[in-house]
Amino acid sequence: MPVQTVTIKIRVDRCKKCLNCVRVCTAFDGVYEEGPDGYPVVARPEECVQCLICHTVCPTNAIVHENYRKTMLINPDEAIVQRYRNMI
Amino acid sequence: MTGKLTLALIPLSGCGGCEVQALRALALHEDLQERYEIVYWPLVVEETRLPEKIDVAIVEGLVRTRENLEMLREARLRSRTLIALGSCAAWGGIGGSADSFNPWLSMKAIYGREKIEESAEMLPRAYAAADLVPVDYVISRCPPPVEHIALALRAIAEGKRVPVADSTVCSQCPREMKPIEQLEFKPGLPGPDADPNTCFLSQGYLCLGSVTTVGCGAPCPRHGIPCFGCGGPHLEIAERRDMDIVTALARKIATLAGLDPANDLDKVVDMLLKTYDPRRFYVFTFASQVLRRKPHGYAVHALASTRRNPVFVKRLEERARFAQGEE
Numbered sequence: 001m002p003v004q005t006v007t008i009k010i011r012v013d014r015c016k017k018c019l020n021c022v023r024v025c026t027a028f029d030g031v032y033e034e035g036p037d038g039y040p041v042v043a044r045p046e047e048c049v050q051c052l053i054c055h056t057v058c059p060t061n062a063i064v065h066e067n068y069r070k071t072m073l074i075n076p077d078e079a080i081v082q083r084y085r086n087m088i
Numbered sequence: 089m090t091g092k093l094t095l096a097l098i099p100l101s102g103c104g105g106c107e108v109q110a111l112r113a114l115a116l117h118e119d120l121q122e123r124y125e126i127v128y129w130p131l132v133v134e135e136t137r138l139p140e141k142i143d144v145a146i147v148e149g150l151v152r153t154r155e156n157l158e159m160l161r162e163a164r165l166r167s168r169t170l171i172a173l174g175s176c177a178a179w180g181g182i183g184g185s186a187d188s189f190n191p192w193l194s195m196k197a198i199y200g201r202e203k204i205e206e207s208a209e210m211l212p213r214a215y216a217a218a219d220l221v222p223v224d225y226v227i228s229r230c231p232p233p234v235e236h237i238a239l240a241l242r243a244i245a246e247g248k249r250v251p252v253a254d255s256t257v258c259s260q261c262p263r264e265m266k267p268i269e270q271l272e273f274k275p276g277l278p279g280p281d282a283d284p285n286t287c288f289l290s291q292g293y294l295c296l297g298s299v300t301t302v303g304c305g306a307p308c309p310r311h312g313i314p315c316f317g318c319g320g321p322h323l324e325i326a327e328r329r330d331m332d333i334v335t336a337l338a339r340k341i342a343t344l345a346g347l348d349p350a351n352d353l354d355k356v357v358d359m360l361l362k363t364y365d366p367r368r369f370y371v372f373t374f375a376s377q378v379l380r381r382k383p384h385g386y387a388v389h390a391l392a393s394t395r396r397n398p399v400f401v402k403r404l405e406e407r408a409r410f411a412q413g414e415e
Contacts, residue, residue, distance in 0.1 A: 013259075014255050014259040016258055016259070016261075016264075016265045016287075017264070017265065018265035018266075018267075018287075018344060019267075020340065020343040020344060023267075023343055023346060024343045024348075024349060053349065053350070055324075056331070056336065056339055056349070057339050057340055057343040057349050059256060059258040059265070059297075059298035059340050060255050060256050060258045060259040060298070061254055061255050061256060061259075061322070061324070062255075062259070
C-alpha cells in the first residue's frame with residue numbers, strides 16, 4: 001500500500017486565533033506555528049502523528065486533515081463466506 | 089394535481105414560537121407559498137383532521153402527554169419527510185427542564201391531586217420528538233431562524249440535500265480569544281466589569297459557544313450575554329460517544345489555560361461542576377436521550393442532583409400541603 005502523506009488545512013474564515021492547536025500538538029517538534037498575521041500555520045506537516053487532538057480542542061472545527069488514515073474493515077472473500085455458510 | 093407539495097405543521101407541547109417562525113418563513117418567501125399547500129396547521133387553517141398522505145410534516149414542541157405521542161406517530165406514518173423544528177423537538181429544549189421533577193408530584197403541588205379526570209394523560213417523563221421517531225431533518229435553535237426554515241423547505245421542494253455546517257458559534261463571535269493565565273471560574277453571569285472585546289472563557293465566565301452548533305450569528309456574546317447553547321450540541325458531540333458537552337468544553341478551557349487536555353481533564357471538569365450547577369450545561373438539552381446515554385452521564389447526574397435537591401423537594405412538599413389545604 002502506498003504511503004499517503006497527510007495534508008493539513010486551516011480554514012482561516014473560521015479560525016479564532018486562540019492558538020490552541022499550537023499549544024496542544026503532541027508531535028515532537030509541533031506541527032503548527034504562529035504565523036505573522038496571528039493565525040496558526042502548518043509549519044511541519046511531516047511531523048504529524050495523526051492523533052487528531054487538535055480537532056477536539058479547536059473551538060470552531062477549523063482544522064481539516066486530508067488523506068488521513070482510513071480504518072479498513074477486513075472482509076473475507078466471498079468464496080470463504082460461502083464455504084463457512086455451507087459448513088453450518 | 090396542482091403540483092404543490094402538501095405541508096402539515098403538528099404542534100406538540102411547546103410555546104408556539106417555532107410555529108410563528110415557520111409562518112414568518114412562508115410569509116417572507118413567496119416562492120415557498122407557490123410550492124407548498126398547507127393541509128393541516130391549527131394556527132393557520134381550519135382543518136381538524138390530519139390527512140392520510142403528507143409530503144412534508146413539521147413537528148414542533150416536546151412530547152409530554154399520551155396525545156402528543158399518538159400525534160407524533162401518526163405524523164411519522166403519514167408523512168414522507170418529517171422535520172423536527174426547534175430545540176424542543178430536537179433536544180428537549182427549555183420544556184425539557186420539566187423532567188427535573190416527578191410529574192405526579194408537580195400535579196400535586198399545583199392542583200392538590202395527582203390526577204385530574206378531564207386532563208390529558210401525562211407521560212412519566214418529557215421526551216424530545218427526535219428521540220422517539222426517526223426524523224429526516226432537525227432544524228435546531230430556540231427559536232429557529234427564518235432563513236434555516238426557508239432554506240430547508242426550498243431544498244426539499246427542489247429535491248436537493250440540505251447543506252449542513254459543522255462549525256460552532258465561536259466562528260461567528262467577534263470576541264477575541266486569549267490564553268488564560270490563572271484558571272478560575274466566576275459563578276453567575278458577567279457583570280458590567282467584564283471586558284466587551286475578550287472571550288468569556290478567557291475571562292473565566294462560562295460560555296457554551298465553543299460546543300454549540302453554528303447558525304445564529306452569535307447575537308448573545310455580541311451583547312454581553314454568554315452562550316447558553318440553545319442550538320444544541322455541536323455535530324461531533326452529538327455523534328461521538330466519547331464526547332459530552334462538559335468534557336468537550338473542559339478540553340478547550342484546559343488548552344487555553346496551558347494544561348494538558350488529556351491528563352488534566354478530570355481536574356478541569358471537577359472545577360467546572362463545583363462552580364456551576366450541572367443543569368447549566370444542559371439548559372436546552374436536558375430531556376435529550378442522546379446526551380443521557382453518554383458514558384460519563386453528566387446529564388443524568390444533573391437530573392439526579394436536581395431531583396434530590398433538598399431545597400426543591402421541601403418547596404414542592406410545602407406547595408402540595410398548601411394546595412391540599414385550599415380545597
